Amino acid sequence: MNKNKLSGLNIVTLLIIIFFITGYIIFPLYSLLKESLLNPGNIFSFTSYSQLFSKTSFSATFNSVLLSVITVAGSGITGIYFAYAFQYHRIPLKKILTSVLLIPLATPPLIGVVAFLFLLNENGLLIKLLSSVFNLHNPIFRFDGWTAIIVIHIYSFYPMFFLFVTSGLKKIDSSVTDASYSMGASRSKTFFRIILPQLVPSITGASLIVFMASMASFSAPFIFGGSDRFLTTEIFNAKINGDNSFASALSVLLAIISVAFLILLRLYRSKKIITQRYKGTPKSTTLHPKKSFGLFSTAAAFIFAIFIVLPILTLLFLSLIPEGSLMRNFFGESFTLENYSRILSDPQFFEPFRNSVGMSLAAVVITLLIGVSSSFIITNKNLKGKSILEGVLSLPYGIPGTVIALGFILSFNSPTVFTAFVSLVGTYWILPLAYAVRNLPVMTQSSVAGFHSIDPSLEEASQTLGAGGSRTFRKIIVPLILPSILNGALLVFINSVGEFVSTILLYSYSTKTISVEIYSQIRMYNTGAAAAYGILLFLMVMIIVYFSRRTLDKSIGVV
């Protein structure tokens, strides 16, 4: 394999990549920018931008940022605490608890929102249960507005901190903490003086990712936002009101804020790689000396695990109750599989499943083609402007689904070069393309990591032993990078299969997905059908995660 020269095939590949990037990332962003600079008479003006300086747009921006900060703080405290407790305290059933605590990672955000809605709103299961047990007439509390959004955000996003901090803690040399204890430092002093400073890189990474995810969040503010404004819901409202120009200006603002954080994240990552070069030999961690704290953490972990599982159990419970009046009690009714058998037997009920899975697989294929080939070029070829290519490929990570969808609508509602001269709006393909664009960075980063992990000496050895380029590629490179690529594909699939944010703007009757179906079942308040769809989606993701993890673990073991 020649490291420097581009072969003919490489050039063709590169042209395809550039065509894709121009058509599906740059062109939609350009269309957004253009639309935001036009007034209703299609004349160039800054009217929409001047509206951004109004009090309402300011409060939407302020709320979105504040919500993200609170989300980061809340998820951070929760995630760091449990990562610390699981690392240093004696907690029974640690392995099972860890899997339970990571459930939200595989739960599409809309499912979380719906589950909480059914659990805690005015008509929710828990509220009904408490009212009937204590014979109350007034609702105990109202699950609405900021509280509701923050609870749901922490539920969905804290696992990021849990994962990052856990891996950070594993790297800490326990001889340092032992030294601290033996010199008489208290637990909290050791934690704040010794452990926490070493966790800074993990915490920074998780914070930036959670911040961006929270800025882009749509379902929770949409359902629970009430009269509070957030950027994503303001974009939706402006679009519904027919004001595409203002919706675009808001999108540009949201994209700028998120991309700024993306740049911070990239800066931080490049720094972190350098620090990681210093490899120590960490001793295995010693458990916490005092057992009492372990008891407290055990209790906390079990209670938190219940909080994690409760929404899913609510969905399961409701999916087993036949459709009927909402005003009934819900308890004491006989269980039935009616809701499931209807979904699985009626072709119309089954269609959303076919769409979601088909579209997600298509998105996986597109990201595989574009992501893997571009990361191959990025890591193996010397090319001018490589960093630009890398930057543009990671851009969609900072662009919320709402913004991508709006860009797609503005770009592809008339025929273009990039869409083989057809209008894409309302077609099947606009959805997998939107999913693919949003997830391209995930795929690219996974496969770049895969290519980086290959030791060049392996390639050389293979060639010295007489293997040709293609044989080396098949026998050496592919097996080595496959786990990373499959991991990327898995993430793309999970992110796409329950996607709601851009889907709600892009679907049409024949391209309804599971998330849209769940949303419209809630609109009609068919709790049973919505819950059954939710449970099936949840199970599908769980099964896929379980099997691919096993396959991945095996293949990594072989390597």
Next chain:
Amino acid sequence: MKSIFSYIFLLMTVIISGCSDNNKTKLVIYSPHGKEMLTEFEKQFESVNPGIDVQWLDMGSQEVFDRIKTEKENPLSDVWWGAPSTIFMRAEKLNLLEKYIPVWADKISSSAKSKNGYWFGTFLTPQVIAFNDKILTNQNSPQDWNDLVKPEWKDRIIIRNPMASGTMRVIYSAIIANSIRNTGNEAEGFEWLRKLDANTSSYAADPTQMYIKLSGNEAAVSLWNMPDIILQKTLYNYPFGYNFPSGGTVVLTDGIAIVKGAKNPEAAKKFYEFVTSEQSLILQAEKFYRIPARSDIPQDKLPQWIAGAHYKTMDLDWNMISENESEWMKKWDSEIKGKSK
């Protein structure tokens, strides 16, 4: 390693090959009329026209309008069943509708149809003050518009998110139009809406969320259309009661139209005529509490409740509302909503 590929391949084949495309004509209906009514008429229409497969999407009428506008280059729907006349007027101006004159075109008053035949009225829908009748009665609930902004109703009013709801947009715009007629300017109307916002405890994301909030254990009040309120009460035992505002209420004309560039214009016309036939209108009145806009349906064939519904109609300039609605709603959204908190 091969196993995961075979899993994925298998999954892909099973799922994609599951496509069982039948040869029926697919007729797509966009409508805010709710699943009960849509399912009923889907079944009835399909039983008479076995070659047509009716597919409907249930959305707020403002969302329908936004969709049809977005899909202008590549229309994906055939019939638009249900939206206030004001939205149809705007759609007609934007050239989103196909001209179609139904057989009963002259049986309807000129204010309830498009002059050029692009849309026709189906129902007259009075808006009401709805309340939770577990706690409130017709007597101690708000009687007229101005009662709603009194201090005793503070934090007891629940409103469906007005931006996405054709119904709420018309009610709010009617308040402004009424203010212009009475005082010559918008100021008084917006002031009233500001007071209403101050009394509003929450904005619901969709009608069902509004029904649920309204049916909790509080003395809650909302503004909504009469047919939906009665229908939800009858079908699902929601504890709802309602008052017609004593000084006169907003009565909007719901309409129907064929979407410009509809893929199946012939089937669309059939559906159009089917759901607006005398027989269908009577059924819609009996089962779904809709008051027909057609004036030629004999009183004695219509259910009793229509004759018994006594309400005063507010006199409104619908053209003005249609033209200014977007601007007024934008002003409401940016200058009033949530400002009194």
